[in-house]
Amino acid sequence: MQFLSDNAASVHPAVWEAMRAADEPDSPYDGDALSGALDEKLSALFGRECAGLWVATGTAANCIALATMVQPHGGVVCHREAHIEMDEGGAPGFYLHGAKLLLAEGEGAKLTPESIRAVIDPIRDDVHQVQPHAISITQASEYGGSYRADEVAAIAALAKERGLGLHMDGARFGNAAAFLDCSAADAAGPVDALSFGFVKNGAMSAEAIVFFDPQAADIARYRRKRAGHLQSKGRFLAAQVHAMLKDDLWLANARSANAAAAEIAGACGERLMHPVEANELFVRCTAAERETLREQGFGFYDWGADAARFVTAWNTREEDARALSKAIADL
Amino acid sequence: MQFLSDNAASVHPAVWEAMRAADEPDSPYDGDALSGALDEKLSALFGRECAGLWVATGTAANCIALATMVQPHGGVVCHREAHIEMDEGGAPGFYLHGAKLLLAEGEGAKLTPESIRAVIDPIRDDVHQVQPHAISITQASEYGGSYRADEVAAIAALAKERGLGLHMDGARFGNAAAFLDCSAADAAGPVDALSFGFVKNGAMSAEAIVFFDPQAADIARYRRKRAGHLQSKGRFLAAQVHAMLKDDLWLANARSANAAAAEIAGACGERLMHPVEANELFVRCTAAERETLREQGFGFYDWGADAARFVTAWNTREEDARALSKAIADL
Amino acid sequence: MQFLSDNAASVHPAVWEAMRAADEPDSPYDGDALSGALDEKLSALFGRECAGLWVATGTAANCIALATMVQPHGGVVCHREAHIEMDEGGAPGFYLHGAKLLLAEGEGAKLTPESIRAVIDPIRDDVHQVQPHAISITQASEYGGSYRADEVAAIAALAKERGLGLHMDGARFGNAAAFLDCSAADAAGPVDALSFGFVKNGAMSAEAIVFFDPQAADIARYRRKRAGHLQSKGRFLAAQVHAMLKDDLWLANARSANAAAAEIAGACGERLMHPVEANELFVRCTAAERETLREQGFGFYDWGADAARFVTAWNTREEDARALSKAIADL
Amino acid sequence: MQFLSDNAASVHPAVWEAMRAADEPDSPYDGDALSGALDEKLSALFGRECAGLWVATGTAANCIALATMVQPHGGVVCHREAHIEMDEGGAPGFYLHGAKLLLAEGEGAKLTPESIRAVIDPIRDDVHQVQPHAISITQASEYGGSYRADEVAAIAALAKERGLGLHMDGARFGNAAAFLDCSAADAAGPVDALSFGFVKNGAMSAEAIVFFDPQAADIARYRRKRAGHLQSKGRFLAAQVHAMLKDDLWLANARSANAAAAEIAGACGERLMHPVEANELFVRCTAAERETLREQGFGFYDWGADAARFVTAWNTREEDARALSKAIADL
Incomplete structure (x- = not known):
């Protein structure tokens, strides 16, 4: 009776089925029909225009999303216990070319406007200190807490006020939405990009990075390829995402x-x-x-x-x- | 009747079967039994001790392999038409932290000791010029040519003489071995690391980086995670590699x-x-x-x-x- | 009788004098009066608003300037013999986080719109190939040729058409202006940033990066500090620049x-x-x-x-x- | 009456004198006689063979020194208030290609073996966590405290036990040695590299990175050039170091x-x-x-x-x- 993690659980039958169905030759990389249909499906789900890119891991999803918001000389505010800080083997340092993680506190590994301000307000506006460029929050958090809609909105308001990007690590996004009993749109709130996790939730090897700013998605496409994450048989990843979205699996x-x-x-x-x-x-x-x-x-x-x-x-x-x-x- | 590429072809039934068989929960990442058995299988195939790491793409395989041989201030000699130069969206620049590709000539996109020397001999031994740290050759080459055993050996001798690492991009390694009608060991020759390609040859999403120097594999494990390429359900990649190796598929x-x-x-x-x-x-x-x-x-x-x-x-x-x-x- | 290089020649007496005069304690870094007066002096010289940052070397000047124009996943078109390609020990790879130099031909180490197009036109607009983000030209060129005003203008027009930044490496900018017998403004033309060289021309250790886009200068300030090039006694570098500008020394x-x-x-x-x-x-x-x-x-x-x-x-x-x-x- | 900082104080007359004396053309970069004599002078001072490289700033000195000890996927243990963490604008992230600073506690901004162990002992030996590669201590510390010889020795013993490099940021190294009333060798102890600061102590623009491992110095030479810190009139920096060393100025x-x-x-x-x-x-x-x-x-x-x-x-x-x-x- 395993309660070690959700990250190695079995693959859902519907995902297997979708993958098998995808085994017809199609254009390589993300030129196939399934990959091409992701934007539409995700836009429908989130009720606003968005662009979706598949990648194989949450670490890649988080880092590619952040790379569209953060310059190498900038920083990302995240919780001291955030996955990007604790468990990604330094991947943000790699993908963001040394941009700094600025660690904030917060009950249950959740940030608040106050805990974010406690980190960024003391940063002098001079070149000796790394300036914040973005905020990353985790939904559900590393301690299993879910941000309420108003909590995300308050953080988003702060981000907007300070000109910061806002990223949501949604490795367990489904679990948060399920707990909150709300729509995907409400669970995400007004973030700029979401790492929409499926691997911990029944998929095999596909997460979606959802960009609510199409320009960011354009950059992300280059970053994904540059990181060796553009799989040539990408249709098998797209198929997984479709299977997970279908009928709200x-x-x-x-x-x-x-x-x-x-x-x-x-x-x-x-x-x-x-x-x-x-x-x-x-x-x-x-x-x-x-x-x-x-x-x-x-x-x-x-x-x-x-x-x-x-x-x-x-x-x-x-x-x-x-x-x-x-x-x-x-x- | 498609002759566009081998990179989007169907997945071989034996690969599907192995993947399905792997759908029992096991330890995440590469802690599972299948991943753990790779070194032994590859060592048997190559007839010398080696360590194998799965990754999802050839780009990642090439770059992670090279990252173990090349310091950021160094360079990699490769053919002017090499995949790492032409088709990887700048991934070597990313993974190698700006290390430079030093472009050499050669008939049929194959390097020779002479064409390599033509690039490295004029490099003055001073800090103003990027010094070569490694050589990368492609087996079979980007123009479909296969290096004979003595050709690889001659390049390896030069690499050794100059203290350079030697990497082989084997996206179509199987095709070279099949053409040469030789063993994997003979098709690889004395290289330090091989990107052993399977995706173009019947797999879905798994290549193996084969390190003939175990210490390099230790570094590569960190680099793979740091690049977001350590999939949590890695057993499905390992299963593909096993299926491809079994009975010399x-x-x-x-x-x-x-x-x-x-x-x-x-x-x-x-x-x-x-x-x-x-x-x-x-x-x-x-x-x-x-x-x-x-x-x-x-x-x-x-x-x-x-x-x-x-x-x-x-x-x-x-x-x-x-x-x-x-x-x-x-x- | 040395004709080895201009890069190790003596320091001009006026530069010495200005440095001595600067030896009164003032605010550190670039908070001193001399550093603060650079923008005005350079704006007057170039006849348009610009911002000037001192750095100690041409390599740093070139790379920091380019870092404001080029994303890590992009490329810089430069001549095959350009200093940034040949003589900077891989500094562009470091500063630009692996962005690629795209090498173009041209008589006398000078680029032309045609030679630039020959490099960028074949680049497919897809993620597998590094996309150009900027062009760098050298005035005077590495072979001692000077771009005429119309030559720079034609390249600038191409850059604008393609949405590329335009940088001028002016390690020997004075020599070009002197040869062309024209103003600094005419020798620079409509570039976005200029590495205005003084060390080869009588200074000790100060070059100026001139940004004709003030926003780029803001980024450059962070990059300069991050590269360890913000000297605490920066007034001694500012003094050198002032001395070089005074009476058109x-x-x-x-x-x-x-x-x-x-x-x-x-x-x-x-x-x-x-x-x-x-x-x-x-x-x-x-x-x-x-x-x-x-x-x-x-x-x-x-x-x-x-x-x-x-x-x-x-x-x-x-x-x-x-x-x-x-x-x-x-x- | 300024007590703002020592970093913008006047230049000592002996330094001026040495710089003027250096204004005879000599080989560029570090090929001049003064630069060439540094190793010998520093070896005599420290009583063991060492190699010295001049650079213009402490930030560059620290980062280039660390770059010889730390792989991009590794980490550097330093005090939470260390200059490299607080005041270098993210330079370590840049120079170390995203290697992570691992922040430790300690009275008076001084590390202890215990405070270092408190950071590194919990790091699991797996790829998900950044592994320590080096330790950096500051002599005198950011709060004006000086490490006693036995304190440095204890940290060095821990570093050796764990296979970590040991770097000393000596921006105020002279002040520590003066307070401890000991030799340079005793103030440095058995560290692997020292950023020997002069700018805060009477020089204009020269620090020395002292490598007690000559191989590290070889790497550092490439890194210095690659960072644009190899000044062509380097003799003026060497002259400053010589002036500071002469008669123990x-x-x-x-x-x-x-x-x-x-x-x-x-x-x-x-x-x-x-x-x-x-x-x-x-x-x-x-x-x-x-x-x-x-x-x-x-x-x-x-x-x-x-x-x-x-x-x-x-x-x-x-x-x-x-x-x-x-x-x-x-x-």
């Missing part, structure tokens, strides 16, 4: 993962370190308690010395979630 | 493509601009002749004003090759 | 160097490989002839196997120029 | 600055935020108190809302130091 899968997380959360009570607003649980428990859980066959990561992280996935079985819930309650 | 597929190319070559005679030693044909023909061919349903790229490029693939049908052969003969 | 010094070159050129006749339109001479002569000259005490560089390069400086003595002239005539 | 100047700081420190008592172990004072005082001081003609920077920073220089007059001392005592 992305939302259904996320709801399923969230439901499993909610089931487990119900047993955690005071143990929860953060509200469960997506498909991740950070649960206080001793080493002995973790040992007890592992003996019962549950797989998960330690989170520091006194906690564990459990992640559910689109295909987490109800009985497994219930079993873990019970096991935690019994601790 | 890579060689069988390449032979099939080469046979189709040879069939067509037989009809070209004096029209051939380069010997056909892989699966590409560069054929002199007028615009009117190209029009005639297109009217008969043949797809291909113009090659300048007076020629056409035809590329066969692992699944080019014999009757299509024969039809094109006849059509060219009838021009 | 830059022009007087250049005239002096040109006159010496013209004196020598008079003796060279058919030996001249390029017209002498500045202070450099490329002179055909055998190894034996070069030996003869060296025995007479003349210092210069070989230029390949069959020629020599002579460079005069602001302080080349008339008698030395005459002596060399005679020696060449006597060969 | 660097130490005498630093002693003078330190004495002025000690004079002022004597009046500060409890106001001092950090021990005064060099030429900087961080003094608690209210806005009203600062106003009082400014009314008396003292120039200095505010340090946050409740403090002021005073910096003395080699040429701070005794009477000015005494006056400030008295003024503070009178607050």
Whole structure:
């Protein structure tokens, strides 16, 4: 019973089916019909014109999106625990040519206008200090919190006021939308670009970078190729995105993962370190308690010395979630 | 009847099968059993210890391989028509942090010790000029020529003498080995790293970077992650590589493509601009002749004003090759 | 009697004097009065609003100027023999984050609209090929040729038509203006940025980057600091620029160097490989002839196997120029 | 009476004299006799073989030194308040191609083995996290503290144990050595490279990067040129270094600055935020108190809302130091 991560879960049957269906020769790279249809599908979903580029990983999605907003001599405000800071092996430094991540605080790994201002207001407007060019937020956050529409709007207002780009890392965007029970448009809010994650949500190897500014997408196309991310059989990535969008599979899968997380959360009570607003649980428990859980066959990561992280996935079985819930309650 | 490129051809059934079989949850990234078994399989194939990393594209494979050999202040000798110079959207500049491509000549897009020396010998040993750090050759070359074992050996000897790394872009490595009718080891020769291409040869989205120096592979692992190329469901890429290696499918597929190319070559005679030693044909023909061919349903790229490029693939049908052969003969 | 280069010649007394005068504590970096007065002085000289930044070297000037025009995924058209390609140790690759130099031909190391078009017209408008973002020309050129006003204007028109930035490397800008007998404005023409060289013309360690687009200067200020080129006692660089501009010392010094070159050129006749339109001479002569000259005490560089390069400086003595002239005539 | 910074103070007469003496044409770049003699002089000073490269700024010195130790995918441990993190406009990101600064804590802006371990020990040995490649410490620190010989030795031992390079930013190296009353060798300890600062200590525009590993110096020479820091009249920078080394002028100047700081420190008592172990004072005082001081003609920077920073220089007059001392005592 694995709760290690959603990042290695199985591929959804509809995704497999779409990929098989794509195995007719078509134009290479993104010249195929499926890739060409992405903009329209995404524009319909978000209710405003946008351009979508597939890439294989969230790291590439985040970095290519940011590269359209940030000059090499600039900086990106992000949370101290953001994936781009903690888990991407320095990819932002590579893609942004040394542009700096400016680390901000915030409960549950969520930024606020105040925490952003605390970072950027002290920056003197002189050349000795790296100036902010963009803000990156994560929806749902690295601690499983979801930004409400007004929270994103407030950050977007600050970004606009200061002339900063706004990027959303949506590795678990579906889980946030499912938790918020809102549309994709409302979950994204007025950001400039979104890394729309599918791999953790049932796809195999396709994320979409959604640009709400078409000019940025034009730059991103060059950056994607330059980074070796323009696959020649790109139709197989486009097919995955289409499968995830069709009949809102992305939302259904996320709801399923969230439901499993909610089931487990119900047993955690005071143990929860953060509200469960997506498909991740950070649960206080001793080493002995973790040992007890592992003996019962549950797989998960330690989170520091006194906690564990459990992640559910689109295909987490109800009985497994219930079993873990019970096991935690019994601790 | 498409002869546009091998880069968008269908995926081989054995590759599909291996991918489906890989759809059991396993450790993410390259922690899965399939990824872990690559080194052994590749070492057996090449008859010497090597380490293999999957990546999704040839561009990424070439650039990550070179990044282990070239410092940012250095240079890479390659042919003026090399893929890394002509078709990768500046990816080497990105991955190598501005290291310079030093362009050499050579018949059929193949380098020789002489053409390499013509580039590096005039470089003064001072800081005003970019010093060569590595050589990159393409097997089979961009004009469909295959390096013989002694040709690679001579270049490797020069590289060793001058302290340069040696990289082989093997986007069509299988086609070269098939033409040369030799082992993988003999087709690679004593290079330091090989971009072993599978996507043009029946795979979907997996190439292998083969490092004959394990230390270089250690660096490459960081570079791959940093470039956003470490896919979380990496087992699906590893599965493709295994499928291609199993029972030498890579060689069988390449032979099939080469046979189709040879069939067509037989009809070209004096029209051939380069010997056909892989699966590409560069054929002199007028615009009117190209029009005639297109009217008969043949797809291909113009090659300048007076020629056409035809590329066969692992699944080019014999009757299509024969039809094109006849059509060219009838021009 | 040294004709090796103008790059190591003595410092003009007026420059020394200005530097000594600057040795009163003032604000650090470019906050001092002298640095602050540069824009006005340069605007007056060029007859249009411009912003000037001092830097210590021509390499830094060229690269910082280009960094304001070229995105990392773009390219710079320059002559195959341009200093940025041949002699800057890969600095453009560093400063432009791997943006590519696109090499063009042209008599006397001068570009023409035709030679530029020959490079950029074949570039397909797709992501696989690096797109041009800027053009860089050298005034006077690496072979001592000076662009006439209409030649620069024609290139500028092409740049504008194609949406490209236009940079002028003016390491020997004074020599060109002196030869053309025209104003600084006419020698620069409608370029976007000029590396206005002083070090080869009597200064010690100061060049000016002149931006005719103030927004570009704002970016350049960050880039200069980020490259470690914002000296804390910047007033000593500003002082040098002021000294060079005062009473058109830059022009007087250049005239002096040109006159010496013209004196020598008079003796060279058919030996001249390029017209002498500045202070450099490329002179055909055998190894034996070069030996003869060296025995007479003349210092210069070989230029390949069959020629020599002579460079005069602001302080080349008339008698030395005459002596060399005679020696060449006597060969 | 300026106590703003030592970075814009006057140039020492001996430095002027040496620069004037250098105004004889010699080989360009670092081919001149003065540049060539640096290694020997520095080796004598440090009592072990070393190679010295001049550069114009401390930012360039730090970054070029680090570039020899850190791969682009690596990281540099430094103090959260280090100059490379706070005041170099992102230069490390530029020079190190996006390598990451890993920020550590420490009293008085000084690192300790413990504070370094607190940063590097939690870094998992996997590709998702940036691995440390080097440590950078500042002597004297950004808060005017000097590392004792055993403190540097302990950090060097840790660096060696972990295979990390060790760099010392010695922008105020002389002030540390003067305070510690020790030799240059003892103030540097077993670091791999030292940015030996002179500009804040009486020079105009020359720092020396001292490499105790000659191989690193070879790389640094290419990096210096590539960054546009190889000045063609480099002899004027070499001359400054020689003047500063001659008869230990660097130490005498630093002693003078330190004495002025000690004079002022004597009046500060409890106001001092950090021990005064060099030429900087961080003094608690209210806005009203600062106003009082400014009314008396003292120039200095505010340090946050409740403090002021005073910096003395080699040429701070005794009477000015005494006056400030008295003024503070009178607050």
